[in-house]
Amino acid sequence: MAGNWCRVQGIALRQGTNTKNIWVAMVDGEDAFYGRLTDRSLAGELLTTEEGLRILQDEKLELLLLLQAAYRVRAHHFGRRVRVQVLNNVQNGYCPEDCHYCAQSVQSEAAITRYRIKGEEEILAEAERAWQAGMYRYCMVLSGRGPNAGRVEQMADLVRRIKSRCSIEVCLSAGFIDRKMAAVLKEAGLDRYNHNLNTAEGHYGAICRTHTYQDRLATLQAARAEGLQVCSGLIVGMGESDADIVTVANHLRTLQARSIPVNFYMYIPGSPLGDVAHGLTPERCLRILCLFRFLNPDAEIRAAGGRELHLRSLAALALYPANGLFSAGYLNVAGQSTAEVQQMIQDAGFEVETVEEAE
C-alpha cells in the first residue's frame, strides 16, 4: 500500500515527464473513486461486484483514504459513537452440528469448558453487570442446533426479567427457530435475534455438512417476519473467495440485517477446520470492514471475533468503518477487557454509546 508514490515516481522517471503532474492525475482519479464510494453509499446505491472486489484487492487504493471514505458514511449515521456489546455464553459445547470452524461442534476436540445452560440468577447478574459497565447490548448465546419450545419460553422469561431491571438491548443467539418461537421472543421484548450466515452459499458446504445456508436463511426470515430485528454476519478467513465476501455483504443488505458482526477466523486447537492459511492481515480486515460499511450504510457494523488477533496494533482504525465492538472476549477465546476497550475508544477520539443516549 505504501507503493503509490514510488510507482508514480517510477513512471515519471521512465517516461521523463513531470512527476508532480502524474501524481496529481493519479490522486485525482483515485480521489474520485473514494468520493464516489461515499456518495453512492449515502445515497443508498449498490456497488457493482467489481467495485466491491476493488475495495478488497486494489493495492493502488490507499488504506487511510478508504477508511476516511467509509468513516464519512459511518459518521453520517452514527457520529463518533461506538456500541459495545458483551457476549454471554449461557450454554457451551455439546452441539450435534458439525460447523468446522466451531470449537463446540460435535467433531471438535478443542479443550473448551462444556456446560449445560447456566442458572437464571447467574445470567441475570451478568446482564446487570454489563448494563452497569455501560454496555449497549447483552447477547445470550446458546450452543446447539436450536431450542425446543420449553427453552424458548425460558429465554423469553429471562428477556422479560432483564428488561425489567436494566436499560440495555437484549439479543439472543440460540440456533434455528421458526415463526412461532420468534413470536414468543418478540412478545417478551427481545430486541434482536442473531443467526450468522457465516459465509456465502457457494462456500457453505466447505464449512458445514449438517445444515445448509438455506436453513440459516429460513431462521432469519422467521425472525424478521415476527418483527425481530436481525443480527447476522460472517466469519472471514475460512477459505472463501473475495467474491464470496462481496456476495455476503450484499445478501445481508437484502435481508436488512440491522447489525452485522464481521468475525475474523480464530483457530482454537482441536477445531475441525484447522489452522487454515487465512491471509488475514490488519489491512485486509480493515478493507473488509469498509466494504461492509459501504454496502450496509446504516447497519451496525461490528468488528467482532478475532479483532484483537488479526487487527493487532491497527485495531483502533476499525472504529472508522465499524460502530460496534465486543468487549470481554468471545465464546471460547479471551479478548480485550471492558476497560481496555473503553480506553481504546477514548484514545481514538470516539465515545461509548449507551441505550439511554441512543433513545
Ligand code: SF4
Ligand atoms: S456454530 Fe452453533 S450450530 Fe454450529 S457447531 Fe457451533 S454451536 Fe453448534
